[in-house]
Amino acid sequence: xxxxxxxxxxxxxxxxxxxxxxxxxxxxxxxxxxxxxxxxxxxxxxxxxxxxxxxxxxxxxxxxxxxxxxxxxxxxxxxxxxxxxxxxxxxxxxxxxxxxxxxxxxxxxxxxxxxxxxxxxxxxxxxxxxxxxxxxxxxxxxxxxxxxxxxxxxxxxxxxxxxxxxxxxxxxxxxxxxxxxxxxxxxxxxxxxxxxxxxxxxxxxxxxxxxxxxxxxxxxxxxxxxxxxxxxxxxxxxxxxxxxxxxxxxxxxxxxxxxxxxxxxxxxxxxxxxxxxxxxxxxxxxxxxxxxxxxxxxxxxxxxxxxxxxxxxxxxxxxxxxxxxxxxxxxxxxxxxxxxxxxxxxxxxxxxxxxxxxxxxxxxxxxxxxxxxxxxxxxxxxxxxxxxxxxxxxxxxxxxxxxxxxxxxxxxxxxxxxxxxxxxxxxxxxxxxxxxxxxxxxxxxxxxx
Numbered sequence: 001x002x003x004x005x006x007x008x009x010x011x012x013x014x015x016x017x018x019x020x021x022x023x024x025x026x027x028x029x030x031x032x033x034x035x036x037x038x039x040x041x042x043x044x045x046x047x048x049x050x051x052x053x054x055x056x057x058x059x060x061x062x063x064x065x066x067x068x069x070x071x072x073x074x075x076x077x078x079x080x081x082x083x084x085x086x087x088x089x090x091x092x093x094x095x096x097x098x099x100x101x102x103x104x105x106x107x108x109x110x111x112x113x114x115x116x117x118x119x120x121x122x123x124x125x126x127x128x129x130x131x132x133x134x135x136x137x138x139x140x141x142x143x144x145x146x147x148x149x150x151x152x153x154x155x156x157x158x159x160x161x162x163x164x165x166x167x168x169x170x171x172x173x174x175x176x177x178x179x180x181x182x183x184x185x186x187x188x189x190x191x192x193x194x195x196x197x198x199x200x201x202x203x204x205x206x207x208x209x210x211x212x213x214x215x216x217x218x219x220x221x222x223x224x225x226x227x228x229x230x231x232x233x234x235x236x237x238x239x240x241x242x243x244x245x246x247x248x249x250x251x252x253x254x255x256x257x258x259x260x261x262x263x264x265x266x267x268x269x270x271x272x273x274x275x276x277x278x279x280x281x282x283x284x285x286x287x288x289x290x291x292x293x294x295x296x297x298x299x300x301x302x303x304x305x306x307x308x309x310x311x312x313x314x315x316x317x318x319x320x321x322x323x324x325x326x327x328x329x330x331x332x333x334x335x336x337x338x339x340x341x342x343x344x345x346x347x348x349x350x351x352x353x354x355x356x357x358x359x360x361x362x363x364x365x366x367x368x369x370x371x372x373x374x375x376x377x378x379x380x381x382x383x384x385x386x387x388x389x390x391x392x393x394x395x396x397x398x399x400x401x402x403x404x405x406x407x408x409x410x411x412x413x414x415x416x417x418x419x420x421x422x423x424x425x426x427x428x429x430x431x432x433x434x435x436x437x438x439x440x441x442x443x444x445x446x447x448x449x
Contacts (some may be wrong), residue, residue, distance in 0.1 A: 005046070005184035005277025006224045009061035010053040011244065014042030016068045016245035018356070025071040030064055045125055045357060051439070065243045078321040079284040081237070083275050086291075089319040094295065099265025099302020101448055104409040106261055107441035112404020113187065113257060113397045114178045114425065114437065115383040115417045120392030121166035121181065122147050123137050125357070128349060128389035130160030130344075135387070142342070143383040145416060146172035150212040166393075177424035182218060183254050183397040189214060190258030190277070191440070194447040199262070199273060203236040206280050214429050221358055226281040237279050244281075250360045252278035253289030254394045262448040267295035269449065271317040288324040289360040291317045293398060300405035307376050307406060311368055327352075327361045331368030341373050345388040357390045366390060370399050378403040378413055410437075 005011070013034055019114040020027035035041070037060055053061075071319050073079075080086055087093055123131050135141040138151050148171055149157065162171075169179035178184065189209060194217075197205045205231055208221075219227050222244055256274050263270035274294035278287040294312030304310055311332060318325045330351065334344040348369060352362035366388040374380035381403035385395040407413055423436040 013061045018042045019245050024074040057351035081283045092316040094267045094316045096266040101264040101301045103441050106444045107410045108404040109401050110437040110440045112400035116396030116400025117183045117393045118170050120386040121170035122162045124163045124393050143387045148172040150432035174419035177343035177422045180426045186255040187258045190359035222251045222281040247283045248286040249358045250363050252282040256290040259294040263298045265302035267298040270294040270298035285324040288318045326366045329363040332372045335369040363391050376406050378407050
C-alpha cells in the first residue's frame with residue numbers, strides 16, 4: 001500500500017496540535033477527542049503513521065483540522081502575514097543602498113550553497129547525538145571536512161543510520177558532482193520565475209511555475225500540502241492555510257536566495273519578492289524565514305563582509321516581537337556567549353526541544369548562531385550549521401550561500417569543499433540538469449534588478 005507522507009489528514013492532526021500549542025491556541029479539547037477516537041499525535045521525526053486509517057477517523061481528522069485552524073492565536077497581532085502589516089511593525093525597514101553583484105560573487109554563492117547542502121545531506125534526520133558520535137568516531141570532530149563511513153563500526157552505523165537516500169551521493173568517498181536536492185531545486189525554480197515573469201511576478205505565477213516544472217514528489221511538508229491544495233482547486237493564499245500544519249516550517253526559508261542574489265543592496269525589495277513567493281505555502285514565521293534570508297543575502301550580495309551587519313539587515317524586515325525575531329536574537333546571543341560552538345548548540349536544543357526538526361524557529365536560531373560564531377569564515381559557517389543538527393542540509397546550504405557571498409569568489413572557498421562538486425548540478429528542473437555553477441552565476445546576473 002502506498003502511504004504518501006505529509007498530506008494524509010489523519011497524519012496532519014498531530015502536527016497541527018503541536019503547532020497550536022506553540023501558538024498559544026487552546027486545543028486541549030480537540031486533542032482529547034482525537035486521542036479518544038484512536039488518533040495519534042505527531043511523530044517526532046516523520047510525516048506519517050505506520051498504517052492505513054479507517055474512513056471514519058479520516059473524516060474526523062478533516063473536521064478537526066478545520067476546527068483547529070479556526071482557533072484564534074494570541075500571538076496574531078505580533079505575527080501578521082500581510083506585507084503591509086509586517087512593514088508597520090518594522091521600525092527599521094531598510095532602504096536601498098548602492099551595490100553590485102559581480103559574477104564571481106554570485107558564483108561563490110551558488111557554489112557555497114551546494115557545498116553546505118551536500119555536507120548536511122548524509123546526516124539529515126539524524127539526531128544531534130548521532131552526528132557527534134559519527135564525527136568523533138571518524139576523527140572529524142569538531143567537523144572540518146566531509147562525513148565518511150570509512151572506519152565506522154557496524155554497531156555505530158546501525159545505531160545512527162545515514163540518510164538512506166543521500167548516503168550514496170554525499171559521503172567523502174562517493175561525492176561526484178552536486179546531487180539533486182530541493183535546497184538547490186528551489187533557487188533554480190526562482191531563477192526560472194524571474195526569467196519568465198521578471199521581478200513583478202505574483203504568487204499565482206509561482207504556483208503556475210511549480211505546476212509546470214516541479215514534480216509533486218520533489219516537494220515536502222508545507223510545499224506538498226500547498227501543491228495538493230492547488231490540485232484541489234484552491235488559490236493563494238488559501239494554499240498556505242488550508243489543512244497545512246507545516247506553514248511555519250523551514251520550506252520557504254530555503255527558497256529565498258535568488259531574491260537576495262538578484263537585488264544587491266536592496267533588502268526591502270528582496271524581502272517583498274520573498275513574501276510573494278512564501279505566501280504560496282507559509283504564514284507568519286514561515287514567511288519571515290524567507291524574508292529574513294532574502295534581505296540578509298541582498299545585503300551580502302552588494303559586497304558587505306560584516307556578517308553581523310548582514311544578520312541585522314535580515315532582522316530589519318521581521319516583526320521584532322515575533323518568535324522568529326526572538327529565535328535569531330537568541331542564536332546570536334548563544335554564539336557570542338559560548339566560545340565552544342557545541343555549547344551554543346546545546347543551549348539551542350534545550351530551548352527548542354518541543355519543536356519538530358524541520359520547524360523554522362530552531363533552524364533560524366541555529367543559522368544565526370552558526371554565522372555569528374563563524375564571523376565570516378566559510379568552513380566554520382557550514383560546519384557550524386551542519387554540526388548543530390535539525391535540518392542539516394538546508395541550514396548548511398543557507399549558511400554556505402551567505403558565507404560564499406562574504407568570501408567573494410569561488411577561489412576563496414577551500415578546494416577540498418569545491419573540487420568534488422565538479423561544477424555540475426543534477427536536477428529534474430527543466431533544462432538545467434548538469435548545469436555548471438559558473439553558468440548559473442551568469443544567468444543570475446542577467447536576472448538581477
